[in-house]
Amino acid sequence: MGRKRNCIPRNFFTFHAESNVSECKICKLTLSGNFVCNLKRHLEKVHKGEYETLAENKKTEVPEKKKKFSGVMGQDDVKNACIDMVTAAKLPFAVLDSKGFKALTAHIFSGLDMPTVTSRNIMSLVEEKYSQIKCDMVKTFKNRILCLKMDMATRCNRGILGVNVQFIDTCAICVQTLGLIELKKSHTSQNLCTEIQSILHDFGIAKQQIYSITTDNGRNMIKTVELLNVCEDEDDDEQESAEDLDEEELHKNFKIHSIKSMKCAAHTLQLAVKDFLQRLESVELIDKARRIVKLLRTPAYRYLITEELLPQPVLDVATRWNSTYKMLNKLQQFEDFCERRLKSSLKLTAAEWSDLKRLVNTLEPAYLATMKLQSTQLFMGDFYKLWLELKLTVAAASTSESQALSQCIRDREESLLGCDAIVCSIYLDPRIRRVLLQNPISLMLARAQLKQLFLQLFNLKEPTIAIAQPCSSSSSAITSFGTSQNSNTCSLLNEFLQTIEVTSEDETEDGERADLIKKGYAEIDDYAPKPICLTSNIMEYWEEHRYRFPNLYQLAKVVHSVPATQVSVERSFSALKMMLTDQRCNLADESLSKLLFVKLNNTY
Numbered sequence: 001m002g003r004k005r006n007c008i009p010r011n012f013f014t015f016h017a018e019s020n021v022s023e024c025k026i027c028k029l030t031l032s033g034n035f036v037c038n039l040k041r042h043l044e045k046v047h048k049g050e051y052e053t054l055a056e057n058k059k060t061e062v063p064e065k066k067k068k069f070s071g072v073m074g075q076d077d078v079k080n081a082c083i084d085m086v087t088a089a090k091l092p093f094a095v096l097d098s099k100g101f102k103a104l105t106a107h108i109f110s111g112l113d114m115p116t117v118t119s120r121n122i123m124s125l126v127e128e129k130y131s132q133i134k135c136d137m138v139k140t141f142k143n144r145i146l147c148l149k150m151d152m153a154t155r156c157n158r159g160i161l162g163v164n165v166q167f168i169d170t171c172a173i174c175v176q177t178l179g180l181i182e183l184k185k186s187h188t189s190q191n192l193c194t195e196i197q198s199i200l201h202d203f204g205i206a207k208q209q210i211y212s213i214t215t216d217n218g219r220n221m222i223k224t225v226e227l228l229n230v231c232e233d234e235d236d237d238e239q240e241s242a243e244d245l246d247e248e249e250l251h252k253n254f255k256i257h258s259i260k261s262m263k264c265a266a267h268t269l270q271l272a273v274k275d276f277l278q279r280l281e282s283v284e285l286i287d288k289a290r291r292i293v294k295l296l297r298t299p300a301y302r303y304l305i306t307e308e309l310l311p312q313p314v315l316d317v318a319t320r321w322n323s324t325y326k327m328l329n330k331l332q333q334f335e336d337f338c339e340r341r342l343k344s345s346l347k348l349t350a351a352e353w354s355d356l357k358r359l360v361n362t363l364e365p366a367y368l369a370t371m372k373l374q375s376t377q378l379f380m381g382d383f384y385k386l387w388l389e390l391k392l393t394v395a396a397a398s399t400s401e402s403q404a405l406s407q408c409i410r411d412r413e414e415s416l417l418g419c420d421a422i423v424c425s426i427y428l429d430p431r432i433r434r435v436l437l438q439n440p441i442s443l444m445l446a447r448a449q450l451k452q453l454f455l456q457l458f459n460l461k462e463p464t465i466a467i468a469q470p471c472s473s474s475s476s477a478i479t480s481f482g483t484s485q486n487s488n489t490c491s492l493l494n495e496f497l498q499t500i501e502v503t504s505e506d507e508t509e510d511g512e513r514a515d516l517i518k519k520g521y522a523e524i525d526d527y528a529p530k531p532i533c534l535t536s537n538i539m540e541y542w543e544e545h546r547y548r549f550p551n552l553y554q555l556a557k558v559v560h561s562v563p564a565t566q567v568s569v570e571r572s573f574s575a576l577k578m579m580l581t582d583q584r585c586n587l588a589d590e591s592l593s594k595l596l597f598v599k600l601n602n603t604y
Contacts, residue, residue: 189223
C-alpha cells in the first residue's frame with residue numbers, strides 16, 4: 001500500500017494536463033508541473049494565511065472511531081423482533097431483504113449462529129409464533145366459561161369475520177382474538193354458524209363453555225346465535241336414550257345451557273340517535289351546516305381561519321352520527337366568523353343557529369355515553385349503570401328534542417336489555433341491585449338464570465370418577481351367590497369395568513353432589529348485600545368477598561364479563577385496514593390470518 005498523498009496544496013490549484021502547468025486559483029499564477037512541493041512553497045510564500053487556515057481545519061477533523069460493544073441477546077429475542085416488524089409495525093417483508101437491515105443484523109446473526117431472517121423465511125417464524133400463542137390460549141380456555149363477540153367487515157373486496165373471546169381474570173377483563181377469517185361464501189346465518197363452529201373446534205372450545213355472544217342488530221348475526229343453540233339441541237337429542245326416564249333422571253338430563261344473545265349497546269344507541277334525527281326532520285339543517293363546513297375548509301377561508309387563531313372545522317361522515325355531532329359542535333365556534341365573512345345567502349339565520357345549539361346539547365349525553373362504551377374494562381354492571389345515567393340525563397332536559405331522543409332510546413332498549421345476562425349482572429351488583437327489588441318477577445328470573453349458570457359451571461368443572469378398583473390375582477372374587485370365580489375371569493371383568501368412567505351422579509357421590517348444588521342455590525337465594533358506592537369497582541368488591549361467597553364470585557366473573565359492545569372486534573378491523581393495504585392486497589388468506597392473529601394476541 002503506497003504512501004497517503006497530501007492533497008491540501010492541490011486544492012488551491014487547477015492542473016492543465018495538456019500544457020502540464022498548475023494555475024493558482026487565488027492569484028492565477030501558473031507553475032510548471034504538478035509537484036506538491038512546488039505548490040506548497042508557493043502557498044507558504046504568497047498565500048500563507050489561507051493555506052494555514054485550511055491545513056488547521058484538516059488537522060481538527062477526527063475520523064469516526066468504531067467501538068466494539070457486547071450485549072446479551074438470544075435467538076428468540078431476534079426472532080420476536082423480526083416478527084414484530086412485520087406484524088405490529090406492519091412493515092413489508094421486503095424490509096428484511098434491504099441493505100440497511102442486512103448491515104444492522106449481519107453480526108447479530110453470525111454471532112448467534114442462526115440463519116439470516118429474510119422475506120422468504122419470515123412466515124415460518126410467524127407460523128411458529130402462531131402455534132405457540134394458540135397453544136397457550138387453548139390452555140387458558142380449558143374448563144372456563146367464555147363470552148364471544150363477532151362482527152363482519154369488508155376490505156379490498158374481501159369479507160372478513162372477526163371473532164373475539166372475553167373473560168375476567170382476577171379483576172380485569174381479558175380480550176383475545178380467535179381469528180379474522182375471510183368468508184368465501186355469502187354472509188348467511190348458516191354459513192356464519194358453520195364458521196363459528198369451526199373456530200370453536202379449532203381452539204378446543206365446547207359450546208357448553210359459551211355463555212353469551214355479542215353481535216350487532218343485523219338479522220343474520222342474531223340468527224347465527226339462534227342456529228348455534230339449535231345445533232346444540234340437535235346434538236343433545238341424538239344422545240338421549242329411548243328408554244323411559246323417571247322424574248329424577250329427567251332432572252339430571254334436563255338441558256340447562258343456552259347461549260345468550262347480547263346486542264351491541266353502541267350499535268343500538270346509534271340506531272336510536274338515527275331514529276331521533278329522522279323524526280326531528282333536521283336533515284336540512286345538517287346538510288346546510290355541512291355545506292358551510294366544506295366552504296370553510298377551502299384554501300381561501302382556511303387562511304382567514306388561521307389568521308384569526310380559530311381551529312380548523314371538521315367534516316363529518318354522513319353515516320356516523322358521532323362525527324356529525326363533532327362537526328356541529330365545532331361549527332358553533334364559527335358563528336361570529338360566518339356572520340362576518342360568508343355571503344348572506346350562505347349564512348345560517350339566528351333561528352337556525354339556535355336550533356343547531358339545541359341539537360348539539362341534545363346529542364351531547366349520547367356522544368359522551370358512546371365514548372365510555374368504547375372502554376376495554378367495561379363490566380356489564382358498569383354498562384347498565386351508564387345506560388341508566390344516559391336515560392336520566394336525556395329525560396331530565398325540558399326541551400322537545402330531548403324528550404324525542406328519550407323516546408327513541410326507550411323504543412330501542414327493549415331488544416338490548418332483554419338479555420338474561422343483564423338481569424343476572426344487576427342481581428350481583430350491589431351498586432344498582434335495588435333496581436330489581438321493584439320488580440319481583442325480574443328478581444325471580446335473575447335467581448333462576450344464575451342457578452342455571454351455576455349448574456353449567458358445576459357440570460363443566462365436575463371431574464369424572466372411575467369406580468372400578470384393581471383386583472388382586474391371588475384372591476378370588478366372591479359373587480353374590482357365594483361361589484368363587486377364578487382369577488382369570490376376575491381380571492377380565494376388572495379390565496372391562498376400568499374402561500367405564502361415570503360421573504358422581506351414577507354412584508355413591510349423589511349425596512355429595514346434591515349438597516354442593518343446594519349450597520350453591522342457597523348462596524344465590526340468600527344474597528342480600530348492602531348498597532355500595534356507585535363509583536366502586538365491582539370486581540374489586542367481589543375479590544374482597546370471594547371467600548364469603550365463593551360460588552357467587554365465580555358467577556360474578558362470568559356475568560360481568562359479558563361484552564356490552566363489539567368495540568374490540570372493530571379495533572381488530574382497524575388493524576386489518578393497516579395490514580391489508582393496497583400494496584399488500586395479494587397476501588394469501590392463511591398468511592393474512594396468521595399475521596393478524598399474532599399481531600392482536602402477541603404480548604411476547
